[in-house]
Amino acid sequence: xxxxKAAEFVSVLCDGERIPREVAEHLGACEECKARLNEYxxxxxxxxxxxxxxxxxxxxxxxxxxxxxxxxxxxQMCRESMxxxxxxxxxxxxxxxxxxxxxxIVRANNSERWFQFEVRxxxxxxxxxxxxxxxxxxxxxxxxxxxxxxxxxxxFIVRVLAGTGGSEKLGVRATWIxxxxxxxxxxxxxxxxxxxxxxxxxxQRLSVPVEDYGQIEITGQLLDKLPDDQNPSEMRLYPKxxxxxxxxxxxxxxxxxxxxxxxxxxxxxxxxxxFFAYYAPHNGWYIFAFNAFPGATEGxxxxxxxxxxLDGRSYTLVAAAPIAxxxxxxxxxxxHAGNRLVDDEPVxxxxxxxxxxxxxxxxYMLEHITTE
Amino acid sequence: xxxxxxxxxxxxxxxxxxxxxxxxxxxxxxxxxxxxLLGNTxxxxxxxxxxxxxxxxxxxxxHPENGSLRAYLFGIARKRAAEWWRxxxxxxxxxxxxxxECETESSxxxxxxxxxxxxxxxxxxxxxxxxxxxxxxxxxxxEIPVGPVKWRLFAAREEWRxxxxxxxxxxxxxx
Numbered sequence: 001x002x003x004x005k006a007a008e009f010v011s012v013l014c015d016g017e018r019i020p021r022e023v024a025e026h027l028g029a030c031e032e033c034k035a036r037l038n039e040y041x042x043x044x045x046x047x048x049x050x051x052x053x054x055x056x057x058x059x060x061x062x063x064x065x066x067x068x069x070x071x072x073x074x075x076q077m078c079r080e081s082m083x084x085x086x087x088x089x090x091x092x093x094x095x096x097x098x099x100x101x102x103x104x105i106v107r108a109n110n111s112e113r114w115f116q117f118e119v120r121x122x123x124x125x126x127x128x129x130x131x132x133x134x135x136x137x138x139x140x141x142x143x144x145x146x147x148x149x150x151x152x153x154x155x156f157i158v159r160v161l162a163g164t165g166g167s168e169k170l171g172v173r174a175t176w177i178x179x180x181x182x183x184x185x186x187x188x189x190x191x192x193x194x195x196x197x198x199x200x201x202x203x204q205r206l207s208v209p210v211e212d213y214g215q216i217e218i219t220g221q222l223l224d225k226l227p228d229d230q231n232p233s234e235m236r237l238y239p240k241x242x243x244x245x246x247x248x249x250x251x252x253x254x255x256x257x258x259x260x261x262x263x264x265x266x267x268x269x270x271x272x273x274x275f276f277a278y279y280a281p282h283n284g285w286y287i288f289a290f291n292a293f294p295g296a297t298e299g300x301x302x303x304x305x306x307x308x309x310l311d312g313r314s315y316t317l318v319a320a321a322p323i324a325x326x327x328x329x330x331x332x333x334x335x336h337a338g339n340r341l342v343d344d345e346p347v348x349x350x351x352x353x354x355x356x357x358x359x360x361x362x363x364y365m366l367e368h369i370t371t372e
Numbered sequence: 373x374x375x376x377x378x379x380x381x382x383x384x385x386x387x388x389x390x391x392x393x394x395x396x397x398x399x400x401x402x403x404x405x406x407x408x409l410l411g412n413t414x415x416x417x418x419x420x421x422x423x424x425x426x427x428x429x430x431x432x433x434x435h436p437e438n439g440s441l442r443a444y445l446f447g448i449a450r451k452r453a454a455e456w457w458r459x460x461x462x463x464x465x466x467x468x469x470x471x472x473e474c475e476t477e478s479s480x481x482x483x484x485x486x487x488x489x490x491x492x493x494x495x496x497x498x499x500x501x502x503x504x505x506x507x508x509x510x511x512x513x514x515e516i517p518v519g520p521v522k523w524r525l526f527a528a529r530e531e532w533r534x535x536x537x538x539x540x541x542x543x544x545x546x547x
Contacts, residue, residue: 007526007530008522008523008526010526011522011525011526011529011530012522012526014529015500015507015522015525017522036533039533039536040529040533042482043482043486043501043529043532043533043536044501046480046482046483046486047482047483047486047497047498047501047502048501048502050408050483050486051404051408051498051502164515167515167516167517194432196432196435197433197435198435198438199438199511199512199515199517201517201518201519207437208437209437
């Protein structure tokens with residue numbers, strides 16, 4: 001131990017904190033450090049005296065007036081006119097990546113840092129994992145995550161508002177709807193919840209209280225770059241076992257002809273309980289899931305292609321990379337006519353004329369699917 | 373912290389009595405903090421008032437799990453003080469009003485050295501040494517991670533000491 005190393009602990013000692021034994025031994029024997037300690041204490045005492053002298057002479061009488069009521073934020077207002085998957089779901093991805101693989105690539109090339117995060121329910125179950133820019137110029141607008149539990153439904157939105165000095169400022173909206181309460185309009189309910197700000201230090205656990213529910217926990221870490229299996233520019237050929245994805249660009253062929261192309265930004269880290277749906281303009285939705293579901297036809301996954309037959313016609317959905325690990329070959333498909341897939345999906349004439357995608361929990365989607 | 377939550381909940385419900393109590397308890401320390409930060413008694417009182425009003429009007433910005441209501445109030449005040457300084461700079465280039473008052477009221481080299489520290493370091497030292505805020509509360513007020521707080525306090529003390537010793541040497545040379 002030398003004085004240089006001990007100096008910081010002298011300051012810590014003045015703050016009333018414990019210091020290591022070896023530092024204490026050094027302080028006991030070192031005149032220079034003792035002098036520093038004495039001076040620190042002298043400075044502290046002088047500042048306290050100064051505070052007493054500087055104490056204000058009087059306290060103003062004040063009237064506080066009315067409190068402001070919470071208004072919807074600009075972001076909340078904007079969301080109402082946007083069309084996004086309204087129910088990204090448990091264990092699912094990356095609402096953020098799904099918003100724009102193109103954006104991800106650009107940012108990755110710019111050496112942007114990433115906040116890899118995980119949200120857990122009160123039972124410790126992972127409800128969401130994902131990546132967000134650690135220092136966003138503009139906060140992204142992820143869709144709500146809705147998780148069903150036996151006693152009710154938890155819905156939340158987590159996003160990075162800002163990052164500075166190694167800390168992340170998160171914006172969290174979360175609401176709990178008990179089973180005995182009307183379960184409709186969950187999206188509106190979570191969007192109507194005030195966004196709360198939290199500073200989280202990567203590596204530490206942030207507990208966010210949710211009224212009548214308990215706490216959700218958010219943990220995360222900073223990454224200098226996206227992991228190879230998340231970065232579209234360095235992605236592994238096949239997803240890991242149990243993970244599914246649909247990387248852009250996508251093309252939907254029918255009887256060898258292009259029915260629709262493009263359609264979104266790609267979905268990553270889907271799980272077996274998820275669905276994804278592809279919207280072909282003027283043709284409706286094609287719903288895909290990795291489990292059988294009512295009305296669905298069995299199709300085949302062949303690396304980056306899904307092959308299926310509907311009404312005697314042969315379809316192929318082509319993605320830019322393999323969809324599942326090589327051992328998975330089955331997939332179920334169903335067509336759903338109309339522009340709206342689920343009942344809480346907002347109207348957007350602009351998007352109705354373009355191909356796009358939706359993803360989420362299969363069970364939830366089937367409960368909310370619109371009538372054709 | 374449980375008391376803080378209860379107090380906050382009462383404030384959220386518009387309980388002026390509860391807020392008055394909080395005001396009476398904290399207005400003097402907050403004014404003291406702001407006086408050393410701004411170097412102007414009137415401005416300090418105005419900024420303190422703004423901070424209290426902000427808390428009263430928008431109590432939902434406080435999260436009991438993140439720290440004390442008092443620390444939250446000081447955090448608001450610190451930001452308002454920074455805004456005040458920005459406005460001052462835009463109206464009067466390079467003026468440093470804090471020195472005027474501090475110097476006239478200063479009776480020691482230590483005080484004088486303190487007044488020469490940057491605003492961030494003065495805030496940090498005042499909140500720790502006078503207000504007795506914990507590292508966690510300091511991190512919340514200053515919007516920095518907890519880890520570097522210790523180091524920043526040390527750096528502030530060293531800078532303060534360096535200026536003090538420099539001033540002492542100057543005095544000795546002058547006399």
